[in-house]
Amino acid sequence: MKKILFFILILLSVNLKAQYTSNIEVLANEKWWGGATKWGSNMPYTISPVIDLRYDNFDNQTSPFLVSNKGRYIWSDSPFSYQFKDNNIYITSPEEQVKVNVAGSTLKEAYLAASKAFFPPSGELPPGIFFSKPQYNTWIELMYDQSQAGVLEYARNIIKNGLPPGVLMIDDNWQNYYGNFDFKKVTFPDPKNLIDELHTMGFKVMLWISPFVSPDSREFRSLKSKGYLIKRKGSDEPAMIQWWNGHSACYDLSNPKAYGYLLSTLKKLCEEYKVDGFKLDAGDAKMYREEEIDVYDGKSYGAYQSELWAKLGSEFPYNEYRACWKMGGQALVQRLHDKSYSWEDMQLLIPDMLAAGLLGHAYACPDMIGGGEYSSFLNIDSNSFDQQLIVRSCQIHAMMPMMQFSVAPWRILDKKHLDICVKFAKHHEMLGEYILSYAKKASETGEPIVRYMEYSFPDEGFEDCKDQFMLGDKYLVAPVLTSENSRSVKLPKGQWRDDEGKKYKGGKRYTFNNVPLERLPWFEKIK
Template sequence: MWIFFNIVILTVYCFTFSHGVVQFSLNFARSTNKVVVIDHYYMLEYSIYRDGERLQSVVLGTGLGGYIKSRKTGSGFVLYGRGDEIEFSIEVDDSKFSQLSISRRNIQKSVSDCIDLASESDVHWYGGNQQRWQYYPIQKLVHKHNAYVTKEEFNQAIAERYWFNSQGIFFYVNLDAPLFIDQNNQHPDFMCLEAKRALPYDIYHTRFDFTYHIGIGLNARDVHMKAVEYFLGKPSGHPALEMVRDPIWSTWARYKTNVDEATVRVFANEILSYGFNGQFELDDDYETCYGALEFRQSKFPNIKNLTDDLHAVGFRVTLWVHPFINKDCKNWFEEAKQSNYFVADHSGNIETQWWNSEKSQAAYIDFTKTAAADWYYNRLRSLQISAGIDSFKFDAGESSWVPIDPVLNGTAKEHPSKITSAYVRTVSKFGSLVEVRSGQNTQDLPIFVRMIDKDTEWSLNNGLPTLITTLLQMNMVGYPFVLPDMIGGNGYNDNRPDEEIFVRWLQANVFMPSLQFSYVPWDYLSGSVDVVALSKRFVDLHAEFTPHIMNCFEKAVSIGAPVNPPIWWIAPNDKIAQSISDEFLLGEDILAAPVIEKGATSRDIYLPAGEWLDGNTGETYRSTDGIWLRDYAAPLTVLPYFIRK
């Protein structure tokens, strides 16, 4: 554990001496913000100040301590000595927002800058990666030298290099840095940004750059919107209204791979007979072999007749697809191999493994190659037309599926996660009914991003509570169009959802952008409540608020606002709101507080300052500082939600 000194800051530009230590100060002309570097001789540290108050401290990984020289630049200064150089540069200098960069160039060895997650008391952290144990806020997460790329491990399908805190400070790391994260591991209460020349990053260039940016705003909301403006970006459009308003009915969780035409017809007829409709999604095991993009005749003898019939009764039809070709899919595999359409490593090996192949029995299409991406797109477009498919569910996409040490097109410094963005950008061309599950630096795309498969659990081990925390995490790294995973979870290992978790999961989904069923309400006809009628009520409630959801989508497109932010979004200085992880907002006027604890029939609810109308009782709650509703009654039939007046 490091020990910091409290140093009196002198308002001079370059360096001063105080109490035997050297200080270097970066002052912003249009605000009271400043960054002060302190040389403790055994350690180099910088602190961020606003109005004279220290907000954040970071330990610099460098050999400069006690040997520092400095030189002034046009926008800041450079510290150097013993072969190391660190440049501090002002990038934005406004009265309400300041931004600087910290850069090292042509690094040969590894470096590690460690952010103090507990610089001040009651500070909370947000952003970072999607993961299995999705704690929120994120300051208690543990990362052990985690390669910060998209990967199946930890459910890290989204890995944006962006973190911010409740004090109004963000950190954003450039994509060309070979970034690893070590948090609460070697140094408790610190998150270390490690940059090093090691796999899965490029190891063939002997030098690399490491630059990150720090934003200083008035509060978390303001600084996040600046991060959207300068780094995260905003969507260019939004998903289709129909995909928001109408439920999705997937074959996956209920049937797994046991699907054929008869199964589809029975399932579709059940949906209609119980008074529902929407989007019918055919999932895994329809292909002749994985990667063929052809329907198996023994299962689907006339797919076009089937989709025509589904369309005739009001369904849209979508299809599960993936970026792999298995070796036993010989014709397509050989064509892609001969055309160099697969990702290969530096030795030329193209073999990989995914969940539907044995080891070394598949390959991953290289979407960084235009010809390969076009080949995949054109084959899929042909299937779409011939089979009568409206759109697709695009699975996988993480960089961990490629051979380790891949050779990809484009700058090597952005490998391996470049494959993720290339895949997602290729498939996004299929339009506003598309869903993907992975992303890096793809917040601009107008498509749904699905949460990684959730387990039928009540715990934070990828269970129901993480439906909310993952929703918040994705929104607060710039992905507002979140597709929650299937209601009730996936039922893996024969752990099918019971009545209670199914209903509570559905309730938690209502004020999220979309509803996705696989297990169905009529699986619970002998339950303690009328699950079919209850489900219809909540599906209708979601449809009733669809115009509001679409308005939130439009706001995401216009200014980059989150669709489902945490409740502190409307009260950024509220210390209680900053730590709430089991409530969320729809826009800025709807607060949802679903029950996510097994057996619970009541819960405590926190309402930020304002006037709130209870969506169930019609009662109004008013508060200037925020208010707790203790033991709010919520039997299985009740979803607590509130509308801000």
């Protein structure tokens, strides 16, 4: 009996991983940001729960990076958990001792130092059309009923209603099943002609894909025989991973042969149909738990598998991600997690976009205009539907690096509100060269395109400001965020001019009441 207990203790000691802990005191007047995009509305942090970056990606981008306005930052090459509590940051890592680095005395200086050292810009950026034209996603209009006829009708109505053509994403269920990358012939009888026609109309075309494989399909059997699928813990059988569409097998991208096989399959798809790229969905860290699965390299669990999924997308200039681990500074298009159709969720767009920028994701899009949750737009009652919310959401998008429509504005809006959305889509198009110039700078310097006020104007009292932002160096943007059509704006020191040509003395706060629905307040510093 004693020998059995002895061997059990030995086995436990082998399997138990060391835990490195760090307690970092927050300095006087110090504020901290980073870690997870979806925590943007809680930044700068004061109190937080324990946030485990290995498995908690909160449906969006995460990175092992925290940064302060006192020139300090925290970086680790591996996921750690952190908590803000009692004026301390409590950090636990299973792989290394996490320490504080000092670089200058401001948020900008600390960010740029960390970016240069740990997630340097690649020198590449996504194609210019992402920044200069709107994006369109067929999800809310077609949901799981994607079809050639439906996609063409959607695209034609974009042009018919005066919106500029841009990137068009055909969403889930264009394919026969998961893991299969052939168009469903019943609903897409002539996909080559579809793609050709969309290109002729001025669109670039992307397809929704995921790393999942439908069980007991032809592809499943082939991939299983090759050993290309994630396995169930302690078994040679493929794991059935739970996600929002049920349970599926999943590519094991830690296997170089599986990675190469999927990459070549997707490239063949692009060659055959002239598809421009992919919306790479899923890949969430929470789906790859070590206690449930085995992977080829024995270490790529949680966030690491998510990182591999992101690296796959970097092989295609036209890409889009919602879940991502690290990869800051790379030419990846990021989108915020689906927001609900509500004023409360619309108010999350600015803080979450700002948070994404501070994780190194300059090329980002604030979800879909009006929200990405399709149930909000089913069986719409025009008498109760808040068209004002759609317009204000569109205005936020118009002065972001990217803007994306999904719900068809011509279906849910009357002519007055539709015309305003078209106006701001064209406003974004007009800003295209300016935004693209900052995207190019981001590819060289790593700087965000959308910036915290504290980032651009340190020591001017903007530490807690997250409802206005700088678009590059020129534009201070202060969208209306409530149904009351009013807002308060704090201007940095100096002289400023607003979108109507009125001048203001900086270093003061101004309240704007009864802001017309046609107006998006922005300010430019007078040199």
